[in-house]
Amino acid sequence: MGTINIFENIMKRNDEIAENNKKIINNALCINIMSSPGSGKTTLLEKSLKVLKNNYRIAVIEGDVSTSNDARRIKNVGVRAFQIKTENYGGGCHLDAKMINEELKKILKKSKFDFIVIENVGNLICPADFNLGEDKKVVVLSVTEGEDKPLKYPLMFKIADLLILNKIDLLPYVDFNIKSFKNNIKKINSKLKIIMLSAKTGKNINDWIEQLKLWYIEKNKF
Amino acid sequence: MHEVSIAEEIKNVVIKKLNENNGKKVKKIKLLIGEMTTIVPEALQFALTIVSENTPMEDCKVKIKVLKTKARCNLCYKEFFIRDNNFLCSKCKTHEIEIIQGREMIIQSVEMER
Numbered sequence: 001m002g003t004i005n006i007f008e009n010i011m012k013r014n015d016e017i018a019e020n021n022k023k024i025i026n027n028a029l030c031i032n033i034m035s036s037p038g039s040g041k042t043t044l045l046e047k048s049l050k051v052l053k054n055n056y057r058i059a060v061i062e063g064d065v066s067t068s069n070d071a072r073r074i075k076n077v078g079v080r081a082f083q084i085k086t087e088n089y090g091g092g093c094h095l096d097a098k099m100i101n102e103e104l105k106k107i108l109k110k111s112k113f114d115f116i117v118i119e120n121v122g123n124l125i126c127p128a129d130f131n132l133g134e135d136k137k138v139v140v141l142s143v144t145e146g147e148d149k150p151l152k153y154p155l156m157f158k159i160a161d162l163l164i165l166n167k168i169d170l171l172p173y174v175d176f177n178i179k180s181f182k183n184n185i186k187k188i189n190s191k192l193k194i195i196m197l198s199a200k201t202g203k204n205i206n207d208w209i210e211q212l213k214l215w216y217i218e219k220n221k222f
Numbered sequence: 223m224h225e226v227s228i229a230e231e232i233k234n235v236v237i238k239k240l241n242e243n244n245g246k247k248v249k250k251i252k253l254l255i256g257e258m259t260t261i262v263p264e265a266l267q268f269a270l271t272i273v274s275e276n277t278p279m280e281d282c283k284v285k286i287k288v289l290k291t292k293a294r295c296n297l298c299y300k301e302f303f304i305r306d307n308n309f310l311c312s313k314c315k316t317h318e319i320e321i322i323q324g325r326e327m328i329i330q331s332v333e334m335e336r
């Protein structure tokens with residue numbers, strides 16, 4: 001019998017691969033978009049990348065359990081899209097650094113990109129624990145989900161660099177109190193920037209596009 | 223659901239340590255899991271029994287210690303536990319705080335038969 005102390009971080013391997021991803025991503029700006037299923041991630045990307053693609057080279061990595069619908073939707077607006085099916089990795093309510101690493105190696109072998117956009121699996125919980133090597137984490141919440149979501153899943157809102165409140169065109173029809181929503185966010189992450197928009201109608205979507213450009217410039221200014 | 227992939231990762235690390243130390247069987251594993259992770263301890267326990275089947279880890283005891291979320295104020299240096307998602311200093315009420323505990327996912331120790 002013997003006890004050995006290891007004190008090893010369970011996420012060590014994931015984090016090491018994430019660091020490697022950062023190197024591969026290099027000057028491109030990589031964002032990881034997370035939300036519950038159906039908050040409007042793909043719609044947001046369809047609408048905004050259609051505009052952004054005129055001036056930037058963009059690749060989208062779609063994470064889904066078993067379908068390729070989202071990648072197809074992105075391709076339909078003329079943007080390169082790559083699908084990861086997490087079931088091929090033995091399950092998958094989230095993307096991990098390894099999956100992204102394998103995809104990046106394929107994608108970046110032949111082409112260069114300015115933006116690498118990752119749409120994570122629709123799930124507000126465990127993607128929060130897995131670093132992918134991204135520059136920015138974006139969480140999307142839609143007004144139909146209720147203003148108390150941040151209190152139920154605080155970690156996601158704590159680690160996010162930007163919060164998109166989507167589907168504001170539905171505000172007249174749902175019980176969503178913007179003021180208490182903002183209070184809830186303030187409790188958890190007082191510095192979190194919020195953009196309220198409608199991916200459907202396009203209202204305020206320009207704020208999001210400008211934010212992406214700004215991040216790109218910030219990363220590449222030196 | 224993601225506890226299974228975490229359990230797989232734990233298994234890989236533990237089995238590697240077992241082999242490095244010429245161990246035969248894992249008797250007990252101690253884990254430290256922060257409250258501010260997405261891991262549900264009971265679900266992790268269960269996932270570990272599943273992934274341990276037919277491995278030297280089968281039937282090993284798993285002890286999970288949950289570490290409460292703790293922060294330090296950058297202005298008054300007070301250390302305090304976060305309650306009810308209130309990420310602000312309990313003394314001076316500022317948001318200028320740093321999380322110092324609660325994000326851990328650590329394999330602390332492994333007890334084995336040689």
Ligand SMILES: Nc1nc2c(ncn2[C@@H]2O[C@H](COP(=O)(O)OP(=O)(O)OP(=O)(O)O)[C@@H](O)[C@H]2O)c(=O)[nH]1
Binds near residue numbers: 037121201
């Ligand atoms: N009213 C309204 N509906 C929207 C808006 N954005 C998205 N939707 C609708 O919400 C549904 C889900 O949108 P998706 O873009 O597929 O959501 P998603 O987050 O990509 O979903 P998953 O990838 O399955 O997690 C679709 O029916 C969209 O048309 C919006 O701003 N307003």
Ligand SMILES: [Mg+2]
Binds near residue numbers: 041043119
């Ligand atoms: Mg989608």
Ligand SMILES: [Zn+2]
Binds near residue numbers: 094126127
């Ligand atoms: Zn998961």
Ligand SMILES: [Zn+2]
Binds near residue numbers: 295298300314
């Ligand atoms: Zn203080």
